Amino acid sequence: MNMDTYPGNLFVVAAPSGAGKSSLVKALMELDSRVQPSVSHTNRDPRGQEKHGREYYFVSNEEFDAMVQAGAFVEWAHVHGRRYGTSRKAIEERIAQGGDVVLEIDWQGALQIRRLYSNAVLIFILPPSLEDLRSRLERRGEDSPDIIEMRLHNASDEMAQAQSFDYVIINELFERALFDLKAVVHAQRLKYAAQSRARAEVFKALHIT
Numbered sequence: 001m002n003m004d005t006y007p008g009n010l011f012v013v014a015a016p017s018g019a020g021k022s023s024l025v026k027a028l029m030e031l032d033s034r035v036q037p038s039v040s041h042t043n044r045d046p047r048g049q050e051k052h053g054r055e056y057y058f059v060s061n062e063e064f065d066a067m068v069q070a071g072a073f074v075e076w077a078h079v080h081g082r083r084y085g086t087s088r089k090a091i092e093e094r095i096a097q098g099g100d101v102v103l104e105i106d107w108q109g110a111l112q113i114r115r116l117y118s119n120a121v122l123i124f125i126l127p128p129s130l131e132d133l134r135s136r137l138e139r140r141g142e143d144s145p146d147i148i149e150m151r152l153h154n155a156s157d158e159m160a161q162a163q164s165f166d167y168v169i170i171n172e173l174f175e176r177a178l179f180d181l182k183a184v185v186h187a188q189r190l191k192y193a194a195q196s197r198a199r200a201e202v203f204k205a206l207h208i209t
Helices: 020-031 059-069 088-096 107-116 128-140 143-166 174-190 191-199 200-206
Strands: 010-014 036-038 039-040 055-058 072-081 082-087 102-103 121-126 168-172
Touching: 010 020, 010 107, 010 174, 020 036, 020 082, 036 128, 039 059, 039 072, 059 072, 059 082, 072 088, 072 107, 082 107, 088 102, 088 168, 102 107, 107 121, 121 143, 121 174, 128 143, 168 174, 174 191, 191 200
Parallel strands: 010 102, 010 121, 036 102, 039 055, 121 168
Antiparallel strands: 039 082, 072 082
């Protein structure tokens, strides 16, 4: 099936760890019921209050391997020593029904998605500075000092990939960053290609092809 003809939109949000990607996407979905998540699979253990099927599907290495072999993922990647994958079936079913899907994945996965689905909208979230990113990671209290240093080291390479994305949002003030994210989603829905897919009956009635 050709995703370019589906009525829904596919938004892909990436960021270095600690930049606020998950908080922004959660706030967006609370404000806009048309945007739904696609829950990724991972072979890491749950953190904090995470629950299976909500933040992620937590699977064993063997289960993850089997899904890779079966072609169940549209993308998967190694991130900080763990593997994460996005279900092909979950995305395509939602978008085929006219809904919008938002993916929270790393930059590697985002570029894989772009190669598969040319109409995917890629959004990169940046922190205002590396010092701010360090503070956020420390305040989060989920990682050891060694893990924080690894995440900061990886962040420089990750942020260099922002040039390959369609939109870049700097999360300096949360409310402003959320406004920017909502603006991107709304603008995408108004593009000619997106409108002609989502409101095909109107275009047909107006004899626009």
